Amino acid sequence: MTYTELKNKIDERIQQAEVQGPLTREQLNTLHHKYRLEWNYNSNSMEGNTLTVAETRSVMIGNIDVHRKPLKDILEVKGHDEVIRDILSIGKADLRLSEKRIKEIHASIMYEEDSEKKGWIGQWKEVANEIINNRGEKYTFVLPEEVPEQIHELLNRTNAAIDHIQAKKKDAPHPIDVALNFHLDYLNIHPFYDGNGRTARILCNLVLVALGYPPLWIKEEEREVYYRYIADIQCYGGRREDLFAYMSELILRSQQMIIDIQAGKSIEEADDMGKEIELLKRELKARENNSTEVKRSNLVIKELYDKSLNTLIGTFKATASKFFDFYAVNQEFLDITVDGKSIYNDEAMHHIQNITKETEGVLTKLSQSIFYKDIKAGKSLDYNDTLIVEFKHDHYEVYFSKTRDTIIKKYNERLTQEEMDNMIKQWGEAMIQRLRENFKEGSTNE
Incomplete structure (x- = not known):
């Protein structure tokens, strides 16, 4: 079938499924488990081996890093x-879609174990990257200095x-066109x-x-x-529609x-047992990692900040500004406590951003405060x-000073996006209710 025929199919x-009505919770759980199994196993195994130059003909754009290091670390699979x-x-x-969301993903x-490479995570590249295609020719990707502008244009x-x-505009493109063009x-x-x-x-599937x-x-x-297909398009002017038709067959398989x-049919495949066993092995390794108690240290706190706390604080400030x-x-x-001493605002941020193994003093508390004064309408x-984030000896605690609903985590556990979203949502909703009640009381008193 052609690309257009596949999209129509x-x-x-999808319409056929909608006529049958929504899936039951059990059916949805089965479907999502299958999707996660296939997506996790296949996408990560694509990155799982150290490659020779000869093998790069079957591993084109986006599937090895420029240093050809294997990426089988269990923490990446978990993330x-x-x-x-x-x-x-x-x-x-x-x-x-936004630059922030891409960097967070x-x-x-x-x-990364390497301290230098940790600083590269979630940041646009600073060094050019390239690959040798299946004809032995070098293909260079967009240069680092051009990345911000090109990402901006792609997102727009x-x-x-x-x-x-x-x-639902008449001139709207087909959703699959949008997802696959973004991917390429x-x-x-x-x-x-x-x-x-x-x-x-991930981003292609997010759009889908x-x-x-x-x-x-x-x-x-x-x-x-x-x-x-990707090599033909990127290096030799091949037709996008050929790749898109191929990928549409994969979407059709999922649908x-x-x-x-x-229809009550099984969606299991012959090799699913092998995948399940492999994922269980990875989960076992993750549990072994989690069973190893991690103590408070500057580097542990810095990683927590980079991976989740920075996002939480940024979202809180953005919501509060509304x-x-x-x-x-x-x-x-902004206030941080290091060995009992308080450090504020720019100096505090500079301290956090520049934590290294050699940094003196241990960060024990981080506080981001918001102050509102002189309301413009309603009762004063x-x-x-x-x-507040308190860094205890073997765990950390996150809470708002007014509510004290506390999230407690071990140092090898990051705040999930859902946990952060719920915290900020509850805070924002409480703020809206507070203002609404204030305006109501002010109106009554007038």
Whole structure:
């Protein structure tokens, strides 16, 4: 079938599934488990071996790092699965891609032992990357200095297309066009030092799922064709439609699983047992890692900050700023405690960002405060609240000073995106209710 015929076929299958009604919870759990199994196993195994030059003909854009290091670390698999869980749990929804979200996804799926490489995670590349194609020719990706502009243009282009689709405009492109074009253009930019293939596939599937389509994955026996199509397009001017038709077959396979589940058919495959065993082995390693108690140290705290706390604080500040218009005076205040001594604002941020193994003193507390003064309408209502993170000997605690609803984590556990979203959502909703009650009381008193 042609690319257009395949898109039509997928749409027909989606309509067929909709006529049958929503999946039961049990069916949905079965489907999501299958999607996670295939996506995790195949996407990570694509990155799992040290490659020779001869092997690069079957491993093109986005599937090895420039130094050809294997990427089988269990923490990356765990982070990858967390991202997939978030995407599948949200399902069809409004979508806005951003540089921040891309960098957060990269930070979630990458792990480096090397202290220098840790600084590269979630940051645009600073060194050019390249690959040798299947004809022995060098292909250089977008240069580092061009990455911000090209990512900006890609996001503008993609978000505009998504807006047209969600607004149901007549000239809106097909959702699969948007997802697959993003996937290919992102690979050509290759914005990170490593992990570009996985992030490309995650973001492609994020677009698909958000727009009502199932995710795709590429099996071991399908990779060579996938890489060859990409090589032909990027290096030799091949037709995008050939790659897109191939990938549409993979989307159709995922959609067919929904039809099969509704019909009471099994969606298990002969090699699923092997995949299950492999994932169980990885989970065993993860549990072994988790059973090793991690104590407080500057490097442990720095990694926590980079991986999740920075995101939480940034989201809190962004949400808090939405209420600035209600007050004449608004202030933000950052305070950290190092060996009993307080450090504030810019100096505090500089300390956090420059923590190394040699940094003296242990960071024991981090506080991000928001102050609101002189409300513009309603009854007088000054208000302040503080997001606090306390770093204990063998765990850390996160809470707001006004509520004290505390999240307690061991140092080898990051805050999940869901936990962070819930914290900020509850805080924002409480703030809205506080203002609403204040305006009501002020109106009564007038």
